[in-house]
Amino acid sequence: SNRAASRFSTVGASATYAVFDLVAELRAQGVEVFDLGGGEPDFDTPEHVVDEAVGALREGFTHYTPSRGVPALLEAIAQKLAKDNGVMADPASDIVVTPSAKHALFAALLTVLDPGDELLVPTPSWVSYTAMARLIGARPVQVALDGGNGFRITRELLEAHVTPRTKALLVNSPNNPTGRALTAEEARVISQFAVEHDVLLIADEIYEKILYDGTEHRSLAALPSCADRTITVNGFSKGYAMTGWRLGYAAGPTDLMTELLKVAQHTVGCTGSFVQRGGIAALTGPQDPVEEMTRQYATRRDLVVDGLNSLPGVTCSPPDGAFYAFADIRGTGFTDSSSFAQWVLKETGVALMPGSAFGPGGEGYVRLSFATSAEVLGTALERVGVALGGRP
Numbered sequence: 001s002n003r004a005a006s007r008f009s010t011v012g013a014s015a016t017y018a019v020f021d022l023v024a025e026l027r028a029q030g031v032e033v034f035d036l037g038g039g040e041p042d043f044d045t046p047e048h049v050v051d052e053a054v055g056a057l058r059e060g061f062t063h064y065t066p067s068r069g070v071p072a073l074l075e076a077i078a079q080k081l082a083k084d085n086g087v088m089a090d091p092a093s094d095i096v097v098t099p100s101a102k103h104a105l106f107a108a109l110l111t112v113l114d115p116g117d118e119l120l121v122p123t124p125s126w127v128s129y130t131a132m133a134r135l136i137g138a139r140p141v142q143v144a145l146d147g148g149n150g151f152r153i154t155r156e157l158l159e160a161h162v163t164p165r166t167k168a169l170l171v172n173s174p175n176n177p178t179g180r181a182l183t184a185e186e187a188r189v190i191s192q193f194a195v196e197h198d199v200l201l202i203a204d205e206i207y208e209k210i211l212y213d214g215t216e217h218r219s220l221a222a223l224p225s226c227a228d229r230t231i232t233v234n235g236f237s238k239g240y241a242m243t244g245w246r247l248g249y250a251a252g253p254t255d256l257m258t259e260l261l262k263v264a265q266h267t268v269g270c271t272g273s274f275v276q277r278g279g280i281a282a283l284t285g286p287q288d289p290v291e292e293m294t295r296q297y298a299t300r301r302d303l304v305v306d307g308l309n310s311l312p313g314v315t316c317s318p319p320d321g322a323f324y325a326f327a328d329i330r331g332t333g334f335t336d337s338s339s340f341a342q343w344v345l346k347e348t349g350v351a352l353m354p355g356s357a358f359g360p361g362g363e364g365y366v367r368l369s370f371a372t373s374a375e376v377l378g379t380a381l382e383r384v385g386v387a388l389g390g391r392p
């Protein structure tokens with residue numbers, strides 16, 4: 001529409017929501033769809049979390065809360081950051097609770113980027129970073145990582161894209177869509193690069209709880225000389241299976257968080273009161289549900305990776321974390337990941353995400369979510385195998 005602001009001219013609709021909508025449309029037509037496209041846990045929220053929020057509603061905890069967040073939640077987040085991440089944040093000044101990690105990311109970018117500023121985004125990446133940067137008039141600069149090198153972040157790649165306008169670097173680990181977690185070497189590269197170029201860091205750590213094979217989570221804010229230049233974003237959607245609740249937070253240096261709080265004050269007021277009470281229960285209650293869900297993801301991961309590697313022309317390395325397999329399909333003879341995904345959906349009813357949707361470096365790959373039952377995963381892979389095997 002030419003009545004909308006010009007900022008929309010460079011922003012496309014979300015590619016993940018497009019697949020989400022297409023799956024719903026096919027299902028409405030009665031087509032059987034095996035949805036490996038989405039990015040949300042198939043588990044329900046742990047019961048003690050639900051009970052706490054329902055209790056809060058029943059007792060009339062239904063009013064505005066402080067814009068920063070319910071004090072007990074801020075305290076629980078500060079303790080979690082110290083204990084799990086080695087990140088010191090004062091609950092009174094360095095943390096803001098937000099309705100979703102997505103909103104925390106948007107608020108963080110709005111806080112640090114002026115129009116024309118450049119945001120480095122290693123890709124393939126989650127689809128919304130570049131769109132958010134564009135919506136606020138900044139320039140996303142995509143740094144294409146090399147799948148042949150395990151999508152590693154290297155000093156050479158960062159140096160090739162840095163300019164005097166570079167304001168911040170956004171890093172997502174564990175990563176959507178590649179499933180990779182930062183190594184100690186990458187963490188060192190990132191902290192040295194940030195310090196030497198005086199660049200801020202935005203750390204999206206939403207998949208922190210979902211890691212396999214004893215892989216260690218590395219928080220950017222805990223790296224040498226990075227505490228004062230990093231905004232950490234996290235939330236409850238993935239680890240605690242709370243996608244529909246919309247609950248997340250940002251934590252960082254006081255000067256930046258003072259401004260970020262204004263974004264919360266002027267755009268949302270506060271996050272849902274009873275939703276925040278659920279968040280307190282999630283952080284301070286038993287963590288066994290999180291561990292149990294991760295164990296199940298691990299089993300499915302092995303099933304999916306083995307299944308993918310047995311398909312003709314497909315290879316997949318096991319992800320370190322998150323619940324995505326990022327499979328190399330270049331050996332299948334398809335010219336691009338989008339036609340592969342469309343063909344698979346039409347032939348088999350299996351929905352997956354083309355790697356090209358995640359930016360430079362993603363072409364030639366497809367993302368399959370294994371946040372769905374082992375049964376669905378088994379059937380889906382079998383169907384794709386039959387279809388691929390039957391091609392001339």
Ligand code: PLP
Pocket residue numbers: 039100101102103126172176204206234235236237243246247248
């Ligand atoms: N960051 C990444 C990398 C994600 O994959 C997602 C969800 O898909 C989010 C952030 C958003 O999480 P939330 O549900 O808290 O907005």
